[in-house]
Amino acid sequence: MKYLEEFQNPDLAGGLLADIRATVTRPWALMEVCGGQTHTIIRHGIDQLLPPEVELIHGPGCPVCVTPLEMIDRALEIAARPEVIFCSFGDMLRVPGSSRDLFRVRGEGGDVRVIYSPLDALRIAEDNPHREVVFFGIGFETTAPPNAMAVYQARKRGIRNFSMLVSHVRVPPAVEAIMNSPQCRVQGFLAAGHVCSVMGTDEYPALAERHRVPIVVTGFEPLDILEGIRRAVRQLERGEHTVDNAYGRAVRPEGNPAARAMLQDVFEVTDRAWRGIGVIPDSGWRLSPRYRDHDAEHRFDVARITTREPAQCRSGEVLQGLLKPHQCEAFGTTCNPRTPLGATMVSSEGACAAYYLYRRLGTPDASREASPVG
Template sequence: MKYLDEFSDPHLAERLLGQIHAATTRPMAMMEVCGGQTHSIIRHGIDQLLPEQIELIHGPGCPVCVTPLEIIDRALAIAARPDVVFCSFGDMLRVPGSGRDLFSVKSAGGDVRVVYSPLDALRIARENPDKEVVFFGIGFETTAPANAMTVHQARRLGVRNFSLLVSHVLVPPAIAAIMESPTCRVQAFLAAGHVCSVMGTSAYPPLAEKYRVPIVVTGFEPLDILEGVRRTVLQLEEGRHEVENAYPRAVRDEGNLPAMEMLRDVFEVTDRTWRGIGTIPRSGWRLAPAYAEFDAENRFDVGAIRTAESSLCRSGEVLQGLIKPHECAAFGTRCTPRTPLGATMVSSEGACAAYHAYRRLDLVEAK
């Protein structure tokens, strides 16, 4: 509760907003990379309190949202098998595949279980040696260490009925892809603090220098975000493009060294497809050859499953920051949390879900 109180102090927020307004002299567009930051911004109305010259662009920082449709369909195919216990965090169960979701598989008799840690899935595998137990390993660098450790433990303990369906993606290549897009309007980035708490900040100076953009590592509470914006505004106004750590209580420049060592042991870098965006070279992880036997995609031979994205859902444009959620014609009508067209409407970090939860009535009144 300490940080909830201290980092939501309205008097400090007012001071920071005053400094931001005083320093801003021209239009500027900055992208918050993390979906958790997006939800905090929309929930607290931070974007509406900033100077009108500042645009916050919502980036592809929701790991559930960028998991490609074909990976979801591979998960559904595995989960429907009678010999499989399919384990996942709860936020994946309502993400739509091409025809159904994991809740539908569960209601049809599939053994789909919500767990709170990949180690829970490993325990289930040890308790059920007659079943194949699969954990859906998605996310950015934040969740990857726990998944890597679990696979490492499975090999060490000789648990052969456990496997991992991997869909891990990396933030720095996504930043590069955004900056190299011909439609890019981003002038600066608020980097995801939890990613940097694992990986440190060493990947960002080359990006800041190459693309001449400020990158400010930012937390998730209202004052964290305002401080990140304040530092970014000062850099843009002064013509600087540096990496700054505005989240020092959680982020060290060198990162979490044991976690990174585990990641290097279990995973290797690979090309990854991002839902609604396409393939970004060297933007994800897959299991290294030493752990290939724990790869669920190979074990269940689902790698050939390919699926076309919905023509109705514009989540790809939302994830690239090209449109705001409410600018999609399906928002709040054909696409709602009960009837989602894409993951951005049901994920706890999805931009569409944030707008539907916190901004929907404002948008209706504005029409």
């Protein structure tokens, strides 16, 4: 299949690996920011194919995983109201809140519906004018534009019974927070290509310069990941720290101007809590005052709900790259996809889920023997 199989070619992967091996002379730690990249790395064993000097650290790039517990609890309270039709993408339904999840709310009679586009929620609102339709808008710069479009359309078309519970987050402030952590070991970043396809790359040069780290915009297929690593290692070995776009087939420096304009119209930047990490300044979006009528947090007065993270789940450390999933005591025992303790075990992009899916039967760091890419 074009654009998929051609980026999984084992011969080309072998060439990139040989180049990385020939270039590296000392240990380097790179962070892949996106959960999709983490799954590609673990699924194809890319971390085990790399020379031992190159360590991959998994970053906080899973949108479901970083949605804070208190936001899940707010969603649960809204979804349980009899007048509400609560719409969400499917992977949020099993994310545990303090005492239950959206599946449980649905089992208890709540009208919780899985949708595939935020515009589906708008249609449901038009079809049910006497109900309140709430869409759970989560995620990074990638999902924010279509969600912004839904709110824009609701206001334009006068669909007053539609609102959105907003928990959007932004990548660059998270990178900044990681680099400012005293425990940080990251020396270079593989930036998420799909985020940059929306936002462009203009937020990254200052970050790269301030923290003296190479930032390579990277795609999601095995060859994309290897090329991103190759370019990052080459910069590190040369003592360079620039922004390099290795995902040119999707990313332009200016990003997607129409999407950025929509984001700027509908949202405004705000401080945002990240699950297991805490509040990161300017790391999120909320609806701008012009769209406040469509803000579910205000409409249902749930901003008062605050929650403490459970101590037994160490996903905050996983999301900051301080702990590998299999190093958590609960991994694969009390915490598994059927009885998850944290969102990183639930989400299709979660690091704990990736290790459970592809690594639980082996010892994750035991072998660096080559396994086929592709």
